[in-house]
Amino acid sequence: MTNDSNTSPKFLSSLPSQPITDNIVKQIGESDSPKIRGAMGFPGSTPGTIEVFLLAMESKTHVVVFDPTEEQWRVYNSFNTEDMTHDEMVDHASGIANEWLAESLSDRIAAGEEE
Structure with a gap:
């Protein structure tokens, strides 16, 4: 698998193959990386x-999701944040996150019905 550094933050491969705690997200946001603005x-x-x-980076924000079928983290969506206020960026990311959570939930319900 190749990682395109423009679309996939390198540290994704260092995340555990499971959902994480808010504390880990906080540590990512407070990391020493000059490219990371917050999480x-x-x-x-x-x-x-x-x-x-x-994950707010220099000019882009990534919405990072845990894919339970692949048991790995991936970038679900990225968007340019140069012309957005912090609140607009959080609102936009929240909408994307809610879209993924709804999609993911219906996939899980369908998977549960197949078992």
Whole structure:
């Protein structure tokens, strides 16, 4: 698998193959990397776990999701944030996160019905 550094942050491969805690998201956001501006987790389907978070980089924000079928993290969507306020960026990322959570939930329900 090749990683395009413009679309996929390199540290994704260092994340565990499971949902993470808000504390880990906070550590990512506070990392020493000059490219990372911050990170914010969205509550997942299990209390205390993060299955989707936003990662604010220099000029782009990535919405990073945990793909349970692949058991790995991936960038679900990225968008340019140069002309957005912080609140606009968070609102836009929240909308994308909610879209993924709804999609993911219906996939999980369908998978559960097949078993």
